[in-house]
Amino acid sequence: MIPLVVCDDSNMARKQLIRALPAEWQVTITQATNGQEALAALRQGLGQVMLLDLTMPVLDGYETLAAMRAEGLACKVVVVSGDVQDEAVRRVKELGALAFIKKPADPEILRSTLLELGLFDPKAAPTTPATPAQSSVLDDLKVNFRDALREVTNVAMGRAAALLAKVLGVFVQLPVPQVNIFEVSELHMTLTDAMRGERMSAVCQGFIGDGIAGEALLLFHDSEVADMAKLLGWQPKDDNETSEMLLDMSSIITGACLAGIAEQIDVRFSQGHPQLLGQHASIERLIHLNQRRWRKTLAIEVSYSLEAHSIHFDLLLLFTEDSIKRLTHKLNYLMG
Template identity: 45%
Template sequence: MTTSVLICDDSGFARRQMARSIPDGWDVDIHFAENGKEAISAIKQGKADVMFLDLNMPVMDGYQTMQIVKEQDLPTLVIVVSGDVQPEAHKKMLSLGVIAFIAKPIDNQKLCEILRQYGLYTGEATSQGRSQNVLVVEPRSQQSELDAYREMANVAMGRAGEQVAKLLGEFIQLPIPNVNLITNNELHMAISDVKSSDSLSAVSHGFIGAGINGEALVIFNDANFSTMGKLLKYHHKSTKEEYELEVLMDISNILVGACVNALSEQLHVTFSHNHPIILGRHCDIDQVLETNSQRWDKILAIEIAYAINSQDIQFDLLLLFPGNAMELVYEKLVKHTH
């Protein structure tokens, strides 16, 4: 008997990855949705005996989608496939009725085990996915490139958010990464949301490996230092400057470390890290960008605006890759998804 499977994810790159991960021996009819609103409609049309659901999506996210599934008792078994791997996200979605939670990038072996556990797939567990009729990568275009970079950032963002959530004991609100191909002169546009703050502090972490070099900027609104320090249970040092510096460096080291490790896993590249550099303390964003020594002509800029809503804290992670590194990143993403 054929099973209707719905893959709901705003990323075409991620949808194709998920479709290829479905075991060859499972008799399925695959459908796609780009957001929760489309997914609810598909479920009501009988196209989702099983749904693979992302969490961070526009229009209607995974949390809102599951709330409707639960309230309306819609006939679908839901497995979350997400870059958000925070324990709180797991707990919340399980309470809404999902049967399992798989972290991106998807582990084919784990997927098979979950399907077998719930009697959805009775074939042998395998590390190989569907070999036919599913292409991971669309014909190359700027849109397909941005989609691939955004999905890469989504996974890295989730890993970094998980580490900071554990450190601070708070749920981190994860956004949809903002991905742009820009020139150096347009760099300030990539972090326009940050610019609204009058006073910022920022630190830069460079990384390089296999010909791919990049830079990670962590940008804090100054108003957040005191609250972050309390969450970290830090005691004031002899000076306010030392206290703020410790908060800035500890958060940025954990955030960037987890993010770059996730990039490393996806690209199959080992990155080495440069010593972090303070770009500015208590200054505006233009001063931060002036201090930044990178002067690349073409830049892949990925902005991730984290938030801890319960504490009114916002901080940004900005990943920057020059044009030559960008090409290598795309090649490796494509290579390792086949």
């Protein structure tokens, strides 16, 4: 039996990954929800092989690989992540990872990767598949709505980041997305607290498909717009040209993120034209202008930041209350 560590903060991601393992691979599985737990497992000799996520709280995948190297912990690592930026792949391999697989892991790609690396030999495996142990682990993994939606968003935002990285020529740092159900007053308080009186420009884009509807709200910090224009090679002469730039950026980020979600839950979103809700306005004003549309909403928050630049993008995906039932059905189907 090969001791295997599966490290990911999402129950859904770990469940998908354990399901994707070759059925006849003889492994004992230890789960970790962050890099700190993974390192503890390795120190106890529980990991000869590790499947490692990158975007995690406490200790992320990059930090985990660096800590393994610093401590001299011997373990063969395959990174399985939604962060598919070319630079992310380069960095993890430089830190010692043997391979990179994009989420959600395709069973055939995972199998062929394990074969190529010599971590799995079907000829050496006994004729009886090792499914009972894996089935036991899978039965114990309970996935709730919030965790499932967070993981679907995690994969989608990784694809959006990869596109953004190519457009801007920078490395995009990804957070763990937040999923909450807000009354408009709570949404107001959360955003106001987060922005602390900063002036914002906001682009809104509606979307609808298969009983799921909502609006994507992308917030730009006014203090960072000039730096963003410089990165893009733009020299906006006035507010109109600045608006055009913000609308273009919004189309890239929002479009890629929505496309990533739609592909995973098997829907097709129709998207409205992006609209500038406010320029140089306070977040309080933006909320006041739109509170009727956002009465009670399922909100996904993603905050992108650009490495070595003081530039942040705050993306909010606001789903209508009526969409939650359909989303739940889609996510349940995805989990099978």
